Amino acid sequence: MTVPLVDVGPLADSGTSGRDAAVALAAALSDVGFASVVGHDVPDGDLGAMRSLLPRLFAADDEAKRRQAITRDDYRGYIPLRFFTPNRDDQVPDNFEGYKLHWECPPDHPARRECRLYGSNNWADHLPEMADVVGSWWAAFDGLAERLLATLAASLGVDGGEVAAAMEAPLTNVTLLHYPARSTGDPSPGFHPHKDVSVLTILDPDPVGGLEVRSRDGRWVEAACP
Numbered sequence: 001m002t003v004p005l006v007d008v009g010p011l012a013d014s015g016t017s018g019r020d021a022a023v024a025l026a027a028a029l030s031d032v033g034f035a036s037v038v039g040h041d042v043p044d045g046d047l048g049a050m051r052s053l054l055p056r057l058f059a060a061d062d063e064a065k066r067r068q069a070i071t072r073d074d075y076r077g078y079i080p081l082r083f084f085t086p087n088r089d090d091q092v093p094d095n096f097e098g099y100k101l102h103w104e105c106p107p108d109h110p111a112r113r114e115c116r117l118y119g120s121n122n123w124a125d126h127l128p129e130m131a132d133v134v135g136s137w138w139a140a141f142d143g144l145a146e147r148l149l150a151t152l153a154a155s156l157g158v159d160g161g162e163v164a165a166a167m168e169a170p171l172t173n174v175t176l177l178h179y180p181a182r183s184t185g186d187p188s189p190g191f192h193p194h195k196d197v198s199v200l201t202i203l204d205p206d207p208v209g210g211l212e213v214r215s216r217d218g219r220w221v222e223a224a225c226p
Contacts, residue, residue, distance in 0.1 A: 001215040003223045004028035008144075009039025011151050025148070026155035034213045036225045040144050046137040047204065053133050057099060057124055058178040064126050076100055077122035081180065099124070099176040101134065103169075111169045118169070138174060141202055149200060173198075179210075 006024045010017040028035035060068075060078075068078045079098035105111055105118040112118045123131045146164070153160040205211060205225035212220045 001032065001217075001219065001221050003213060003221060004032060004035050005226070006035045006037050007039040008037045008148065008151075009041070011147055022151045022155060025151055029152065032213070032215070034223060036223060038226055042137075042140045042144060046140050049133045050137045050204070053127065053130060054176060054178065057127060057130070057176065058097060060124065060126050064124070068122055068124055070100055070122075074102075074116060074119050074122070076102060076119070078124075079175075095182055096177050096179050098178065101138075101174045101176070103172040104135075105169070109169065115171075117171055134174070134176075137204075141204070142172070145200055145202060148202075152200075167199075 004024070004027070006021065006028055008021060008025060010021040011025075012018065013021075025035060025037075065078045065080065070077045070079055077100060079096075079100055081095070081097040101121050102117060102119070104121055107120070109118065121131075149163055149167075150160045153163045203211065203225075205223075209222065209224070211223045211225070213223045214220050
């Protein structure tokens with residue numbers, strides 16, 4: 001198995017190229033469950049700004065990280081290194097630290113009364129530009145997600161408008177990740193094998209690589225992303 005590479009640029013085209021791209025995307029996600037995409041129209045400026053921001057985010061001192069750590073109340077903010085352990089016996093913790101963000105829910109939105117996960121983000125106070133940088137990057141990926149979901153809805157014979165309406169107040173979330181270097185003998189995984197439970201997951205891949213996808217027959221295959 002190889003991870004399919006799909007050019008999603010033509011999806012907006014109502015002609016043959018658009019239909020071919022839609023078929024390729026639906027086939028990749030049905031047969032493999034994962035695809036590497038090009039033609040996504042996420043601006044290079046947004047991608048570069050995030051690449052510049054993240055090292056500075058995780059270079060904060062311990063006091064800043066404690067001050068901005070996630071809590072049970074809203075699950076937003078800094079995730080300490082080796083905070084998570086797989087829900088199985090005799091497992092070592094994951095070797096990553098992260099920063100958790102959710103959809104920025106307006107203060108007067110009724111969803112806030114329904115679930116504590118709806119609320120305001122805990123932006124890192126040592127990076128005053130963080131909200132603007134992440135916000136621009138996130139908006140670009142939201143636009144990509146909308147195009148992908150509309151295409152997938154059409155491939156399933158589902159009304160795209162109904163899908164969009166269901167996302168009016170989404171629990172969209174972003175986890176910014178840092179995987180520190182570790183020794184050869186360290187048994188801890190970067191991130192343990194898992195299944196995402198969201199409608200759609202979009203990953204902004206790191207040039208270092210390391211992401212793997214498990215095939216239906218249980219083999220792990222590197223997800224090479226351009």
